[in-house]
Amino acid sequence: MKNLRPPELAAPPKPAPEAPLVIGVAPEASPTPGQGQGGAGTGSGSGVGAGSGPGAGDGPPRLIQGPTKDQLRRLHPREAFRQRLNGSARIACRIRLDSRLENCRVVDEAPPGRGFGEAALAASGYFRFRPPTRDGRPVEGREITVGVEFMP
Numbered sequence: 001m002k003n004l005r006p007p008e009l010a011a012p013p014k015p016a017p018e019a020p021l022v023i024g025v026a027p028e029a030s031p032t033p034g035q036g037q038g039g040a041g042t043g044s045g046s047g048v049g050a051g052s053g054p055g056a057g058d059g060p061p062r063l064i065q066g067p068t069k070d071q072l073r074r075l076h077p078r079e080a081f082r083q084r085l086n087g088s089a090r091i092a093c094r095i096r097l098d099s100r101l102e103n104c105r106v107v108d109e110a111p112p113g114r115g116f117g118e119a120a121l122a123a124s125g126y127f128r129f130r131p132p133t134r135d136g137r138p139v140e141g142r143e144i145t146v147g148v149e150f151m152p
Contacts, residue, residue: 077115
């Protein structure tokens, strides 16, 4: 006989927002008496087993999106493309909270002097990164080095 147990569902990556706590007078009169604030409890409890929760900690930046092959082909330096020359460049940029890159500069390019560094700077507008986190909160301005490959 087959196991009829439903499949286990993964927890969502972001917890659902909690309903706001409302204390005070109700906005409308109710025909029945309310529940009140309640009293102090006297219960105790214990439990065993693995748990999971929202957690908070440090995390690295994560690539969300990069340029497509067509976008890179359009940025490929014209003379290098005409010569069917591959190339690459590394750029260092800061990650903004909105996932975009800013303040990019060329770290290196190969072959040098063929325009691949400038093309990589132009490609930086297509990248999106989830910012790194510290104590569960996004951190703005972290520098990251990104490699960009160009192939005709």
